[in-house]
Amino acid sequence: MQQNLRGLFESALDDEPLPPPGDPVEEAMTRGRRIRRRRGLLIGGTATAVITATTVALNLALAPAAPPPQVSMAAMLMPPASATCTWPVQDNASKVAVFLTDTITVGEINTLGEALWRDPAVRDVQFESRYEAYEKFKKLWADSPDFVASVTVDNLPQSYRVELAQPSGYRDFAARVRSRPGVQDLVGESCPGPSK
Amino acid sequence: MTPGWRRERAARDEEFAAFVAAATPRLRRTAYLMCRDWHLAQDLTQLTLAKMYASWHRIWRTANLEAYSRRVLMNAVFDQRKRRSGTEVVLAELPDRPGHPAQSAELHVTLMQALATLPVRDQAIVVLRHWEDHSVETVAEILNVSSSVVKMQSMRALGRLRELLGEDFARQ
Numbered sequence: 001m002q003q004n005l006r007g008l009f010e011s012a013l014d015d016e017p018l019p020p021p022g023d024p025v026e027e028a029m030t031r032g033r034r035i036r037r038r039r040g041l042l043i044g045g046t047a048t049a050v051i052t053a054t055t056v057a058l059n060l061a062l063a064p065a066a067p068p069p070q071v072s073m074a075a076m077l078m079p080p081a082s083a084t085c086t087w088p089v090q091d092n093a094s095k096v097a098v099f100l101t102d103t104i105t106v107g108e109i110n111t112l113g114e115a116l117w118r119d120p121a122v123r124d125v126q127f128e129s130r131y132e133a134y135e136k137f138k139k140l141w142a143d144s145p146d147f148v149a150s151v152t153v154d155n156l157p158q159s160y161r162v163e164l165a166q167p168s169g170y171r172d173f174a175a176r177v178r179s180r181p182g183v184q185d186l187v188g189e190s191c192p193g194p195s196k
Numbered sequence: 197m198t199p200g201w202r203r204e205r206a207a208r209d210e211e212f213a214a215f216v217a218a219a220t221p222r223l224r225r226t227a228y229l230m231c232r233d234w235h236l237a238q239d240l241t242q243l244t245l246a247k248m249y250a251s252w253h254r255i256w257r258t259a260n261l262e263a264y265s266r267r268v269l270m271n272a273v274f275d276q277r278k279r280r281s282g283t284e285v286v287l288a289e290l291p292d293r294p295g296h297p298a299q300s301a302e303l304h305v306t307l308m309q310a311l312a313t314l315p316v317r318d319q320a321i322v323v324l325r326h327w328e329d330h331s332v333e334t335v336a337e338i339l340n341v342s343s344s345v346v347k348m349q350s351m352r353a354l355g356r357l358r359e360l361l362g363e364d365f366a367r368q
Binding site for chain 2: 031
């Protein structure tokens with residue numbers, strides 16, 4: 001039975017036309033890049049929506065603190081930039097927040113955590129749950145009760161808080177981690193303190 | 197730092213080109229057996245390759261690209277089917293194809309029509325298992341179901357095909 005099924009499938013394929021003209025590789029790459037960009041937008045979208053809605057609600061009171069859209073989620077969970085620490089930085093970050101997507105699975109969280117621990121650039125890794133994020137968020141935004149009231153635990157992302165051994169290793173580290181499954185965004189923080 | 201990164205990207209793209217060359221013919225045929233339309237099969241194949249390229253930086257060094265590509269393809273087939281069934285009544289019988297009248301005595305035409313009457317996931321199981329020759333485990337992985345589901349559905353699907361194709365099929 002199996003044998004003649006195969007034969008029949010092969011006859012069914014007899015009228016196969018020639019592939020259409022054009023370079024399938026180039027075509028797939030162009031379209032693939034478009035898909036990748038769209039995925040990025042979709043992922044960023046939810047976070048941006050929350051921040052846009054709340055910023056509008058609070059009228060321009062928060063405007064100075066409103067970060068560029070690509071780090072909007074981070075804005076809710078990162079301490080305000082200060083004399084000692086700034087974010088987001090593209091280079092020389094000593095601490096990194098690795099925000100996870102909403103759809104990440106427990107398995108992916110574990111795999112990612114292990115990969116982070118194994119990464120040669122990493123000194124320390126802490127997981128931050130939505131609840132921990134929410135507690136932190138409430139403290140950070142304590143002076144904006146309306147904003148706090150408009151956000152629930154579920155709006156906040158889980159994250160890994162990573163400490164790097166060498167700030168100079170951040171760029172390579174980010175490149176390695178950014179593309180891993182379940183990673184939504186990376187925010188590098190630079191705190192060039194006395195221990196620099 | 198940058199040259200290394202560039203080199204890696206070039207290597208990655210080269211691997212992708214090689215993958216496309218190696219995988220496309222089979223992907224297209226598998227797609228055809230699932231949708232019985234060469235144009236659509238071509239589209240689904242290109243979509244599969246594009247989706248794979250979108251994740252290529254993540255997957256290119258993984259071992260089972262072959263199985264992964266089947267998974268992407270089958271998901272594209274399922275999606276397409278779902279979208280189509282929203283606008284169309286699902287047909288129990290395959291519509292006539294130009295050049296291949298439904299009453300054709302050729303057994304492979306009958307097989308394709310019989311296949312079309314199965315639930316789409318069962319079609320995928322039959323094609324992956326009996327045309328692509330993937331193991332039960334690989335089929336299970338591709339379709340994200342358990343091995344026992346593959347075994348059971350495969351048996352049921354073959355029984356149904358035998359029923360629809362009649363004596364001719366059993367004798368061949």
